[in-house]
Amino acid sequence: MEAGTVVARPGPYAEAVHPGTTPRTGILKWLLTSDHKLIGTMYIWLAFFFFAIAGAFAMVMRTQLAAPGLHVLRPEVYNQIMSLHGTFMVFFFTIPIMAGIANYVVPIQIGARDMAFPRLNAVSFWLLVPAGSLMLASLFLQGGAAAAGWTSYPPLTNRQYSPGPGVDLWILGLHLAGASSILGGINFVVTILNLRAPGMKMFKMPMFCWTVLVTQTIILIATPILAGALTMALTDRMFGTGFFQAVAGGDPVLWQHLFWFYSHPAVYIMVLPGMGMISQILPAFSGKHLFGYKGMVLATAGIGFIGFLVWGHHMFATGIDYRLRQFFSFASMVIAVPTGIKIWSWLATIWGGSLRFRTPMLFALGFIALFIIGGITGIWLALVPFDVQVHDTYFVVAHLHYVLFGGSLMAIMAGIYYWLPKISGKLYNEFWGKVHFWLTFIGMNLTFMPMHMMGMLGMPRRIYTYRPEFAIWNHIASAGAAVLGVGMTIFALNMLLSLWRGRRAPADPWNHSDETRTLEWTVSSPPPAENFHTIPVIR
Amino acid sequence: MKNGRAWALLLMVGLGIAAAALIASPAGAWLLHPATPVAREVRTLFYKAVAVTAFFFILAEGLLLIAVLRFRAKPGVPAATWHENFKLEIVWTAIPAIAMVILSGPAFTTMKYMETTPKSELQIEVVGHQWFWEYRYPKYGVIFANEALVVPFGKIISANVTSIDVVHSWFVPDFGIKMDANPGRINHVWFQVDHPGTYKGQCAELCGVLHGQMFITVNVVTPEEFERWIEQKKKGA
Numbered sequence: 001m002e003a004g005t006v007v008a009r010p011g012p013y014a015e016a017v018h019p020g021t022t023p024r025t026g027i028l029k030w031l032l033t034s035d036h037k038l039i040g041t042m043y044i045w046l047a048f049f050f051f052a053i054a055g056a057f058a059m060v061m062r063t064q065l066a067a068p069g070l071h072v073l074r075p076e077v078y079n080q081i082m083s084l085h086g087t088f089m090v091f092f093f094t095i096p097i098m099a100g101i102a103n104y105v106v107p108i109q110i111g112a113r114d115m116a117f118p119r120l121n122a123v124s125f126w127l128l129v130p131a132g133s134l135m136l137a138s139l140f141l142q143g144g145a146a147a148a149g150w151t152s153y154p155p156l157t158n159r160q161y162s163p164g165p166g167v168d169l170w171i172l173g174l175h176l177a178g179a180s181s182i183l184g185g186i187n188f189v190v191t192i193l194n195l196r197a198p199g200m201k202m203f204k205m206p207m208f209c210w211t212v213l214v215t216q217t218i219i220l221i222a223t224p225i226l227a228g229a230l231t232m233a234l235t236d237r238m239f240g241t242g243f244f245q246a247v248a249g250g251d252p253v254l255w256q257h258l259f260w261f262y263s264h265p266a267v268y269i270m271v272l273p274g275m276g277m278i279s280q281i282l283p284a285f286s287g288k289h290l291f292g293y294k295g296m297v298l299a300t301a302g303i304g305f306i307g308f309l310v311w312g313h314h315m316f317a318t319g320i321d322y323r324l325r326q327f328f329s330f331a332s333m334v335i336a337v338p339t340g341i342k343i344w345s346w347l348a349t350i351w352g353g354s355l356r357f358r359t360p361m362l363f364a365l366g367f368i369a370l371f372i373i374g375g376i377t378g379i380w381l382a383l384v385p386f387d388v389q390v391h392d393t394y395f396v397v398a399h400l401h402y403v404l405f406g407g408s409l410m411a412i413m414a415g416i417y418y419w420l421p422k423i424s425g426k427l428y429n430e431f432w433g434k435v436h437f438w439l440t441f442i443g444m445n446l447t448f449m450p451m452h453m454m455g456m457l458g459m460p461r462r463i464y465t466y467r468p469e470f471a472i473w474n475h476i477a478s479a480g481a482a483v484l485g486v487g488m489t490i491f492a493l494n495m496l497l498s499l500w501r502g503r504r505a506p507a508d509p510w511n512h513s514d515e516t517r518t519l520e521w522t523v524s525s526p527p528p529a530e531n532f533h534t535i536p537v538i539r
Numbered sequence: 540m541k542n543g544r545a546w547a548l549l550l551m552v553g554l555g556i557a558a559a560a561l562i563a564s565p566a567g568a569w570l571l572h573p574a575t576p577v578a579r580e581v582r583t584l585f586y587k588a589v590a591v592t593a594f595f596f597i598l599a600e601g602l603l604l605i606a607v608l609r610f611r612a613k614p615g616v617p618a619a620t621w622h623e624n625f626k627l628e629i630v631w632t633a634i635p636a637i638a639m640v641i642l643s644g645p646a647f648t649t650m651k652y653m654e655t656t657p658k659s660e661l662q663i664e665v666v667g668h669q670w671f672w673e674y675r676y677p678k679y680g681v682i683f684a685n686e687a688l689v690v691p692f693g694k695i696i697s698a699n700v701t702s703i704d705v706v707h708s709w710f711v712p713d714f715g716i717k718m719d720a721n722p723g724r725i726n727h728v729w730f731q732v733d734h735p736g737t738y739k740g741q742c743a744e745l746c747g748v749l750h751g752q753m754f755i756t757v758n759v760v761t762p763e764e765f766e767r768w769i770e771q772k773k774k775g776a
């Protein structure tokens with residue numbers, strides 16, 4: 001973490017990556033670029049575009065569920081909107097925006113001029129455009145979009161029960177997004193292992209780089225499994241291969257194993273980079289070193305590794321073997337230990353610090369407060385008998401939103417507010433940033449806390465309307481969603497206003513202390529082409 | 540500004556308390572009225588889990604709140620410089636690890652209890668369809684669909700659960716039962732209901748357009764009433 005000491009003398013990587021190119025202007029500058037900063041920026045824009053759509057889907061769902069027996073959406077449309085909300089939030093918002101922020105920040109933090117494979121980087125990004133668009137377009141086709149949830153369990157996704165092209169486009173979209181992830185994974189791992197500036201030893205890397213390294217390794221191991229499962233689902237639909245069909249000698253439960261072998265680690269793909277951001281933002285606004293840097297690295301790697309051993313905890317009600325359930329249950333409880341290490345270390349980081357409550361810091365502290373709740377309910381859900389009781393109810397919806405909204409999204413917001421001045425070179429309005437935080441924090445709890453109660457009362461998830469006894473908690477959740485909607489609108493306006501007429505940001509708008517200043521804050525905002533005039537040497 | 544901060548903190552405390560109260564309050568129906576021995580065991584396990592995790596929850600959220608209140612930047616007060624403490628790290632790794640091992644004990648015992656069916660006194664079959672439930676009583680040759688399941692109270696009932704089309708899940712919260720109905724597979728559950736009454740549930744696995752309308756009603760009656768009911772059903776069929 002002592003990345004603050006920068007000695008300006010040319011190292012072995014001093015020569016430019018793209019010698020002799022003349023800078024393009026206008027739209028071509030974006031379409032043809034292989035610059036990690038432009039690609040990172042486009043990732044962030046595209047992810048927020050999909051976030052707006054998936055968020056609007058959530059608003060429509062909460063309107064339909066505001067009271068029992070409403071007819072805002074027909075049941076089949078509700079199922080499509082619900083499926084696309086999950087799919088887009090996971091595959092087209094959270095995973096890409098993490099890749100986008102990492103794309104922008106990691107090469108600068110390790111003192112590199114660009115990613116290791118700049119053109120491949122552009123391919124990774126552009127694959128996402130048809131991926132998301134195809135899936136969205138399926139809404140308007142005959143039969144509509146895929147409607148089997150983001151988990152798409154067969155046989156419901158077989159041709160017999162989902163005849164339209166929606167599921168085919170869902171599979172195609174995920175295949176493209178998966179290819180984008182895999183290519184990005186290769187690029188990040190090679191970049192971090194090979195392009196570090198002289199003196200930037202692995203254990204001197206900022207924590208964010210470590211979490212990206214672990215995340216991208218998880219992506220490289222897990223995503224091919226998803227791709228295989230998707231291909232099997234596709235051939236089942238197209239050629240009747242019957243991998244997941246009992247009547248054809250296959251097994252629907254096989255899909256669940258393969259899907260969760262990817263999708264549980266995917267939770268860490270979505271959360272670990274956020275934890276990396278938090279591990280930099282807390283020190284930055286406490287004026288204090290990150291506590292227990294090496295322990296944090298080990299905890300990150302530990303979460304990444306154990307994350308591959310717990311997929312069965314999504315299948316406790318499926319009827320899998322007793323001993324398997326025992327194993328998955330215990331492994332899931334074990335994850336609490338490295339997660340705990342992180343939480344205690346963050347608390348020790350701010351303890352005794354000199355805290356400045358700027359917007360990124362508020363979101364980082366909000367992240368800790370909410371992630372603790374998601375972590376605790378996660379331990380409960382690891383206990384098989386309790387899990388069976390609330391599995392596939394709103395309790396799980398509550399838990400996963402405390403992890404992915406309270407965790408990933410709060411961290412993403414913290415990261416965006418933290419690095420936006422670096423990326424755009426413009427400052428934003430701090431007051432409206434804080435308003436956004438409070439509306440998000442309050443709205444989040446109003447929306448998702450009651451869902452614990454719905455689940456305890458036995459309200460299943462993924463239903464388009466519900467029995468009257470669940471009404472009161474649903475009223476509160478829908479009101480909370482409205483608060484979130486207002487908060488997110490303020491966020492969008494504040495950011496756009498900042499881009500349009502924000503004041504110019506200095507190189508280090510946050511006045512980092514010497515111990516907490518990583519390399520991106522030593523160059524101008526936005527950083528110059530190829531990031532450094534001379535490659536820094538880290539002492 | 541000072542005032543605003545006080546309000547913000549008050550709000551955070553309030554939300555924290557509300558969160559704890561909501562999570563821990565025994566307002567869930569199966570928590571108030573567990574209807575089977577299994578549901579009672581699940582409730583006991585839940586309370587144990589709450590007891591163990593509440594300690595960490597209060598400690599972590601409490602420290603966060605205190606840190607936010609105490610360590611606001613003040614001019615002339617520099618930040619501390621320590622950032623390592625090996626002993627502390629060992630402690631906060633070991634204690635949660637021990638807690639998890641302790642918690643896994645009752646979890647596995649309860650799981651074993653759910654898993655092992657005592658000698659069953661009535662066998663039924665539950666078959667999921669898009670979008671209704673079919674019930675069979677093989678011993679009596681009774682099959683019907685789209686009506687309430689009827690069982691006698693106090694008797695140990697074992698159910699084979701399967702599906703004819705897509706995955707469904709047979710879920711009656713007060714019984715502590717949720718079991719996926721997979722096509723091509725037969726899953727097994729048992730229950731013994733303490734009191735007569737009407738118990739409600741619904742399908743818990745997304746199974747298509749009308750998943751939200753796939754309700755379950757179980758009428759639990761006295762053994763005599765059950766005999767009369769099944770005789771009638773036999774004649775009707």
Ligand SMILES: [Cu+2]
Pocket residue numbers: 263264267310311313314
């Ligand atoms: Cu999982």
Ligand SMILES: [Cu+2]
Pocket residue numbers: 706707708742743744745746747750751753
């Ligand atoms: Cu269903």
